[in-house]
Amino acid sequence: MTLPREAVTDGSAIAFDGVGVDYPGADRPAVDGISLEVAQGELVVLLGPSGCGKTTLLKTVNRLVELTTGRVLLEGRDAASVPATDLRRRIGYAIQATGLFPHMTVGANIAVVPRLLGWSPERIEARVAEMLELVNLPREYAARYPRQLSGGEAQRVGIARALAADPGFLLMDEPFGAIDAINRERLQDGLLEIQARLHKTILFVTHDVDEAVRLADRIAVLRDGSLVQYAPPLELLVSPADDFVADLVSADDVFRQLSLMAVGAVMLSSGCAPQADAPQDALSGARPIVRADASLRTALTQLLRSGADKLDVVDERGNFAGCLGLAEVRRMITARDTAHGPRGDG
Amino acid sequence: MEWMLHNLDEVWRLTVEHIELSGTALLLAVVIALPIGFLVAPRRLLDLPVLGVLGVIYTIPSLAFFVILIPYFGPGFVTALIPLVAYAQVVLVRNVVTGLRGVDRDVIEAARGMGMSRQQILVSVELPLAAPVMIAGVRIAAVSTVALAMVAALVNAGGLGELLFVGVSQDHMGKIVAGSVAASALAFAFNAGIGAIEARAHHAASGER
Numbered sequence: 070m071t072l073p074r075e076a077v078t079d080g081s082a083i084a085f086d087g088v089g090v091d092y093p094g095a096d097r098p099a100v101d102g103i104s105l106e107v108a109q110g111e112l113v114v115l116l117g118p119s120g121c122g123k124t125t126l127l128k129t130v131n132r133l134v135e136l137t138t139g140r141v142l143l144e145g146r147d148a149a150s151v152p153a154t155d156l157r158r159r160i161g162y163a164i165q166a167t168g169l170f171p172h173m174t175v176g177a178n179i180a181v182v183p184r185l186l187g188w189s190p191e192r193i194e195a196r197v198a199e200m201l202e203l204v205n206l207p208r209e210y211a212a213r214y215p216r217q218l219s220g221g222e223a224q225r226v227g228i229a230r231a232l233a234a235d236p237g238f239l240l241m242d243e244p245f246g247a248i249d250a251i252n253r254e255r256l257q258d259g260l261l262e263i264q265a266r267l268h269k270t271i272l273f274v275t276h277d278v279d280e281a282v283r284l285a286d287r288i289a290v291l292r293d294g295s296l297v298q299y300a301p302p303l304e305l306l307v308s309p310a311d312d313f314v315a316d317l318v319s320a321d322d323v324f325r326q327l328s329l330m331a332v333g334a335v336m337l338s339s340g341c342a343p344q345a346d347a348p349q350d351a352l353s354g355a356r357p358i359v360r361a362d363a364s365l366r367t368a369l370t371q372l373l374r375s376g377a378d379k380l381d382v383v384d385e386r387g388n389f390a391g392c393l394g395l396a397e398v399r400r401m402i403t404a405r406d407t408a409h410g411p412r413g414d415g
Numbered sequence: 416m417e418w419m420l421h422n423l424d425e426v427w428r429l430t431v432e433h434i435e436l437s438g439t440a441l442l443l444a445v446v447i448a449l450p451i452g453f454l455v456a457p458r459r460l461l462d463l464p465v466l467g468v469l470g471v472i473y474t475i476p477s478l479a480f481f482v483i484l485i486p487y488f489g490p491g492f493v494t495a496l497i498p499l500v501a502y503a504q505v506v507l508v509r510n511v512v513t514g515l516r517g518v519d520r521d522v523i524e525a526a527r528g529m530g531m532s533r534q535q536i537l538v539s540v541e542l543p544l545a546a547p548v549m550i551a552g553v554r555i556a557a558v559s560t561v562a563l564a565m566v567a568a569l570v571n572a573g574g575l576g577e578l579l580f581v582g583v584s585q586d587h588m589g590k591i592v593a594g595s596v597a598a599s600a601l602a603f604a605f606n607a608g609i610g611a612i613e614a615r616a617h618h619a620a621s622g623e624r
Contacts, residue, residue, distance in 0.1 A: 131528055133524070133527060133528055153530075154530045154531070154532050155530065156530070157527070157528055157529060157530030158529065158530035162525065162528035162529060164521060164524065164525060164528070166519075166521035167521070167525070168519075168521040168522050168523075168524055168525025168526070168528075169522070169525070170522060170525075170526075170540060171519075171522070171544070171620065171621055171622050172543045172544060172619055172620045172621070172622055173622070174622075181526075181529055181531075182529050182530065185529070185530055185531065185535075214621075214622025214623070215622060216621060216622050216623070217622070230529075240528075
């Protein structure tokens with residue numbers, strides 16, 4: 070079941086083509102014939118319970134794991150056709166334990182791949198400063214040692230190191246798995262900011278559904294070495310392929326669904342006016358306002374907390390765009406339910 | 416003690432001989448133990464055969480080991496050197512292996528993932544991080560080599576052992592004391608000197624410079 074060559078070479082940055090990995094002595098393949106494409110600049114999350122093969126699949130990209138069957142194409146080229154060390158220097162790699170070199174300063178850690186690539190010292194120094202800024206760490210941190218960093222800081226350095234040589238691809242293996250919840254959200258936001266600026270092609274492994282839903286353009290759900298579903302987060306929640314996916318992502322979690330829907334898609338844009346005849350810049354003094362690109366979850370929270378029956382929706386320039394009440398949120402949820410039927414009844 | 420103070424020249428000459436013999440043995444032993452350690456560290460299957468053989472060598476009584484080589488190499492420096500080098504292997508190889516295996520696997524995984532070659536990982540990651548344990552092995556081996564080198568005097572290789580054996584045969588307490596005191600001081604010096612290097616390696620490996 071391999072894809073025709075044209076199908077996997079057009080436009081996709083990473084293409085898994087019938088990838089299988091057998092570990093000696095295991096009773097089933099760790100990865101069992103997965104075909105999957107990741108578009109240029111896309112952030113794809115590999116999601117699944119432990120032992121599902123997601124980390125193994127990730128490591129086939131930089132060949133830390135060798136394939137038993139199939140191939141991995143990077144921008145159309147077979148990854149096996151390049152020497153492994155050359156290949157890896159073009160692919161950023163960040164792992165949960167960070168793997169920072171304890172005997173090297175933060176600066177030297179970030180400089181590892183640029184140095185392997187033979188960059189000049191001046192260029193490396195400038196790049197280290199740039200990378201620290203990118204991950205929101207002060208420049209002075211370049212002289213520190215990993216043991217002087219908090220877990221979150223070490224993880225930022227790990228990401229800076231992975232991005233230092235400006236690779237087109239970034240592989241991240243549960244990078245935030247060992248970080249406390251508050252810092253994890255900060256790191257996730259940081260990653261999204263970086264991604265908005267750099268547009269890397271990112272493969273991100275996690276078993277944390279919230280993390281997957283927050284970060285992913287698309288989520289690939291794996292189970293026992295096979296691909297179960299590959300879809301954008303909302304689609305995964307609204308129409309899970311089977312009970313396994315539905316359970317895994319708690320598809321019936323209304324709040325999780327609302328967090329993925331934008332206010333702008335649901336609001337009433339006609340038939341409601343800004344409250345009273347207040348001039349637009351006085352809107353904030355009247356009804357609570359919410360931005361059109363905020364999630365319905367945020368809007369619902371605001372509705373409940375303010376006790377108002379409607380929110381004014383504004384666009385990114387602050388101009389009135391419509392309004393939103395509990396009725397609209399409820400209509401959205403029931404529309405979903407009638408379209409797909411309550412889960413478990415058939 | 417009095418004899419020692421009146422014969423400092425003689426004691427010093429034998430001390431220098433002792434340093435030459437144990438120093439050469441130690442250096443050679445490290446040069447041999449490093450590649451053996453590199454070979455064994457990633458292959459647990461080799462633990463039993465390699466460390467087993469080295470362990471057996473270690474149990475050969477020292478006097479017998481020195482004497483048995485005389486027919487082949489004659490009495491002298493080389494005959495004394497070989498057992499010293501051989502005895503040191505068990506401690507050195509074991510510490511090289513332990514040191515390399517003790518390097519955080521995630522660090523090595525990251526190094527591989529960033530595209531470092533096998534050699535680059537060994538030289539710039541594994542060696543610096545394993546150095547404290549390896550150097551600790553050198554320190555322990557140095558102390559035991561200094562002690563064992565006393566026996567070398569019996570095969571005409573000189574060193575502080577001469578004072579000890581001559582002292583015993585002449586029933587000369589002054590020589591026995593001089594030999595023992597000088598040898599102890601030497602062992603102490605090796606221990607402290609290498610210990611200082613070990614501490615620096617430890618600081619460097621954990622980023623506490």
